Amino acid sequence: MSERADGRRTDTRERIRATALEMFTTQGYERTTLAEVADRLAITRPAVYHHFRSKEDVLASSYGEVLPELAELAEALHPEPAPWHRRSEALDRFAALIQGEHGALLVCARINEHALAGRPAAAELLHHLDDLTRALAPATDIDGRMRARLAVSTLIMAETRGAQLGGTAEQRATAALALARELLNPK
Structure with missing residues (x-):
């Protein structure tokens, strides 16, 4: 099944981005790890790293518009x-x-x-x-x-x-x- 057809990959990516931005804002960018984002979302760390290689990737993925x-x-x-x-x-x-x-x-x-x-x-x-x-x-x-x-x-x-x-x-x-x-x- 394609990523767009089932929506799971896109939804996971958006959930990671939203949670990371919220945590960067409340805890601070430097004090937040992608591992903590994974823990907050109750997903595996490899799932987070599949979508974003780093915290900077999370930010850069949000800049487009x-x-x-x-x-x-x-x-x-x-x-x-x-x-x-x-x-x-x-x-x-x-x-x-x-x-x-x-x-x-x-x-x-x-x-x-x-x-x-x-x-x-x-x-x-x-x-x-x-x-x-x-x-x-x-x-x-x-x-x-x-x-x-x-x-x-x-x-x-x-x-x-x-x-x-x-x-x-x-x-x-x-x-x-x-x-x-x-x-x-x-x-």
Whole structure:
């Protein structure tokens, strides 16, 4: 039976990827092993290694669609600093990416950026995130760059700090987007 016909291989691959990204985010990239991912999923270690040779492979397998979207968002904001309406649209789109299917990868990359900085598989993703953050800045000075960094971090925090922040995921996302807007549109 083909892999696509029975769906098992594809489902296993997606389960491994989702679990690994969640564990990288909660435990840290450096402190998580693929063996632990296998244990969490109650599958054999060879099954994990059949789908992914390394943790970097897990990350790289997730980049396909999100890299062009991040590049497009940043490009729409050039030349910098972009007017507020363009930065606002880009912020909304980035918030939607975090809430969507790419959220786990984006959150994982930002939370683990220091651990991933030297990893070839993560370099392009981190570059696109940094480019977008710079392009979101309301000004090119340190204040503007800090506001952009805090705005992006606020959106990420809403996804990762539910227990500390309280409320529902939707309430946290709404509050984070409102705060990010305030940071990026200083009066």
